[in-house]
Amino acid sequence: MGFHFIPLLLTLLLFSTLPTKSSSQTFKCSSPSTCRSLIDYISPNTTTLSHIKTLFSIKNVRSILGANNLNLSTLPNFTIPAKQPIKIPFTCLCINNTGLSNKQPIYTVQKDDGLYHIAAEVFSGLVTYQEIAAVNNVTDVNLIKVGQKLWIPLPCSCDDVDGVEVVHYGHVVEAGSSLEFIAQEYGTSRNTLMKLNGIANGSSLLAGQVLDVPLQACNSSVRSDSMDSPFLVPNNTYFFTAKNCVKCKCDAANNWILQCEPSGNKPSNRSTCPAMQCEGGSLTIGNTATSGCNTTTCAYAGFSGDQNIFTTPATQSTCPVTTGNCSQ
Ligand SMILES: *[C@@H]1O[C@H](CO)[C@@H](O)[C@H](O)[C@H]1NC(C)=O
Ligand SMILES: *[C@@H]1O[C@H](CO)[C@@H](O)[C@H](O)[C@H]1NC(C)=O
Ligand SMILES: *[C@@H]1O[C@H](CO)[C@@H](O)[C@H](O)[C@H]1NC(C)=O
Ligand SMILES: *[C@@H]1O[C@H](CO)[C@@H](O)[C@H](O)[C@H]1NC(C)=O
Ligand SMILES: *[C@@H]1O[C@H](CO)[C@@H](O)[C@H](O)[C@H]1NC(C)=O
Ligand SMILES: *[C@@H]1O[C@H](CO)[C@@H](O)[C@H](O)[C@H]1NC(C)=O
Ligand SMILES: *[C@@H]1O[C@H](CO)[C@@H](O)[C@H](O)[C@H]1NC(C)=O
Ligand SMILES: *[C@@H]1O[C@H](CO)[C@@H](O)[C@H](O)[C@H]1NC(C)=O
Ligand SMILES: *[C@@H]1O[C@H](CO)[C@@H](O)[C@H](O)[C@H]1NC(C)=O
Numbered sequence: 001m002g003f004h005f006i007p008l009l010l011t012l013l014l015f016s017t018l019p020t021k022s023s024s025q026t027f028k029c030s031s032p033s034t035c036r037s038l039i040d041y042i043s044p045n046t047t048t049l050s051h052i053k054t055l056f057s058i059k060n061v062r063s064i065l066g067a068n069n070l071n072l073s074t075l076p077n078f079t080i081p082a083k084q085p086i087k088i089p090f091t092c093l094c095i096n097n098t099g100l101s102n103k104q105p106i107y108t109v110q111k112d113d114g115l116y117h118i119a120a121e122v123f124s125g126l127v128t129y130q131e132i133a134a135v136n137n138v139t140d141v142n143l144i145k146v147g148q149k150l151w152i153p154l155p156c157s158c159d160d161v162d163g164v165e166v167v168h169y170g171h172v173v174e175a176g177s178s179l180e181f182i183a184q185e186y187g188t189s190r191n192t193l194m195k196l197n198g199i200a201n202g203s204s205l206l207a208g209q210v211l212d213v214p215l216q217a218c219n220s221s222v223r224s225d226s227m228d229s230p231f232l233v234p235n236n237t238y239f240f241t242a243k244n245c246v247k248c249k250c251d252a253a254n255n256w257i258l259q260c261e262p263s264g265n266k267p268s269n270r271s272t273c274p275a276m277q278c279e280g281g282s283l284t285i286g287n288t289a290t291s292g293c294n295t296t297t298c299a300y301a302g303f304s305g306d307q308n309i310f311t312t313p314a315t316q317s318t319c320p321v322t323t324g325n326c327s328q
């Protein structure tokens with residue numbers, strides 16, 4: 001809706017017989033910002049993680065593993081069967097009331113490619129060819145050149161939902177699915193999905209439609225002045241932060257408390273990761289100490305531009321309330 005579509009000239013005739021998505025699927029995004037986002041990709045063919053990484057211009061396979069909660073030892077040549085949805089992590093940019101993937105992925109036009117083929121087949125209908133044309137200033141949709149680089153604008157949002165910071169997930173509706181089912185699977189409500197997606201009562205979902213599904217994130221101790229704030233890791237995913245030095249995962253079953261630990265990775269920018277001890281030095285991020293009925297975990301609290309990692313002790317108490325010691 002935020003786009004002005006380029007007039008499609010007479011060449012539109014060529015396209016008019018092809019099936020098209022009913023409308024633009026952009027998500028509303030009213031607060032100008034960037035944030036992390038997810039979208040489903042459903043490959044028509046058997047594919048691999050490394051192919052998906054290349055197609056979506058993703059830096060590391062492990063960010064795909066984290067978004068899908070796949071075992072970290074999964075190799076890049078791991079096979080994804082045809083038609084199986086994979087969550088793609090990307091950065092969302094919110095401008096002009098619309099959220100779009102931030103100048104990525106970049107697709108290089110191959111021999112015999114057409115814009116419709118790129119939109120509907122290569123990117124499985126996550127965008128329309130008109131949207132690709134609009135953001136890339138393509139004025140003649142039948143005229144793209146081999147080797148030309150095209151930005152594929154995936155839909156996304158950075159907006160709060162009902163006052164809560166969430167991760168927006170572009171869920172591709174499967175045949176036979178329903179709002180109730182999707183709401184239940186992702187911990188939201190039918191009404192929230194209807195409001196967010198402008199769905200009227202009585203209208204039905206279309207298979208292949210991209211639905212904006214807000215995912216609740218784990219509660220973290222990350223400070224608001226941290227480089228990765230707001231640090232939103234949704235249920236059943238993990239994510240690397242602090243220049244790769246820290247791995248954090250969210251599991252709703254763990255009371256929605258973010259669980260972080262040193263990643264063991266080589267940091268992106270220096271030879272060793274900075275210290276990750278809590279005050280006193282006996283606990284490292286992720287370590288836990290028990291003292292009577294108190295359990296203290298050394299929690300990740302963010303990182304700074306000069307590459308310090310912040311920590312904070314987080315205490316959970318199972319002390320009997322009657323001691324009066326446990327209000328903390
Ligand atoms: C990952 O997979 C390997 C081999 O399948 C297994 O040995 C290992 O325990 C798994 N790790 C986790 C954390 O599940
Ligand atoms: C993936 O690559 C590893 C080595 O890099 C190889 O041992 C394995 O056979 C490959 N698996 C597949 C399915 O190609
Ligand atoms: C945003 O909207 C303004 C006014 O409608 C327009 O001039 C501008 O080109 C748009 N920016 C983008 C990036 O679409
Ligand atoms: C899927 O496979 C078919 C037939 O093998 C091929 O024509 C098509 O280009 C493939 N599509 C993608 C997106 O790789
Ligand atoms: C498209 O044109 C607008 C205005 O002329 C320009 O700001 C923008 O950078 C162009 N986009 C691309 C991808 O060339
Ligand atoms: C969190 O993810 C798990 C694993 O997929 C799922 O079983 C559970 O329903 C999810 N919980 C919420 C509230 O989304
Ligand atoms: C949709 O229909 C249900 C059941 O008839 C009703 O309870 C609800 O208020 C309606 N919602 C809207 C937005 O009209
Ligand atoms: C989230 O964490 C903050 C600070 O650690 C705490 O004050 C707040 O009560 C927590 N919220 C929930 C819902 O657990
Ligand atoms: C890390 O990279 C940034 C820019 O990418 C650079 O400004 C900074 O000096 C680097 N830090 C170290 C310790 O190499």
Ligand SMILES: *[C@@H]1O[C@H](CO)[C@@H](O)[C@H](O)[C@H]1NC(C)=O
Pocket residue numbers: 291292293294315317319325326328
């Ligand atoms: C548990 O923690 C509370 C507050 O943090 C403290 O007052 C109390 O003494 C602790 N109890 C034990 C047994 O360590």
